Amino acid sequence: MQRPDVTKPFGVSVRTWRNRLGISQEELGGRAGLHRTYICDIERGARNVSLESIEKLATALQISVSKLFSYDLSSGLPNENNASSDDLVDILFVEDDRTDVDMTIEALKGISNRVQVVWDGREALDFLFCEGAYASRPRNQQPQLILLDLGLPKIHGLDVLRRIKADVRTNSIPVFVLTASNQDHDLQMSKRLGAQGYIVKPVGLPSLTRVTPQLNFRWALLKKAA
DSSP states (O other): OOOOOOHHHHHHHHHHHHHHHTOOHHHHHHHHTOOHHHHHHHHTTOOOOOHHHHHHHHHHTTSOHHHHTOBOTTTOOBOGGGOOGGGOOSEEEEOOOHHHHHHHHHHTTTBOOOEEEEOSHHHHHHHHTTOGGGTTSOTTOOOSEEEEESSOSSSOHHHHHHHHHHSTTTTTSOEEEEESOTTOTHHHHHHHHTOOEEEESSOOHHHHHHHGGGSSOOOOBOOOOO
16 A cells, blocks of 8 residues: 655645744744755655654744644645644734734734734635635634735735625625835725725834724733743
8 A cells, every 4th residue: 555645745734834923934944953945845845854853843833743743634734623722813914025024023022812924915815715725724713803915926915805805704804904105006995995994014013003993803912921
């Protein structure tokens, strides 16, 4: 009997957990003490990984080794039956600029709300509608808030917004458009399509707390150590 190839689903699993942390391949490599090209090869399913490297990856991804291997063999995605409250997402952050993502994640370190970063319009729609790499994501676990950049690759932010607001499964999710200037000509179109408002980048906790009082959204502030 032919043994299944586990390298590709394992690679998808590593990429999925890395995306949930909102970190790059380079940052994951730095945390795990592995080279970025090594991480790239793992995620492509082109590398047989040693047990030592697997343990380093799990530690860097802040999960157990067993959870890293708890995936559907055909897709590499975490099994729905093993989803926990840690798998839930409060904020979907759709942004392709690495600097803006890093600045926002740094600014949100004082909260424990769960943030999922996706990097282009296609990935955003796949996440929301449980398609592609997110086909195994629980369909009833939608984010409470979407932060949407407009200048996205693959599918433009306005088209992503149009799809979100046209579908009964997602049209109630508040969407705030991210812009470099409040003079952006796309802002009026965003409003017509159903965006709740806009935030001038860089995104920070002060700008978010100014717009969220109108929503049924609670910020979970981390308690400071005594």
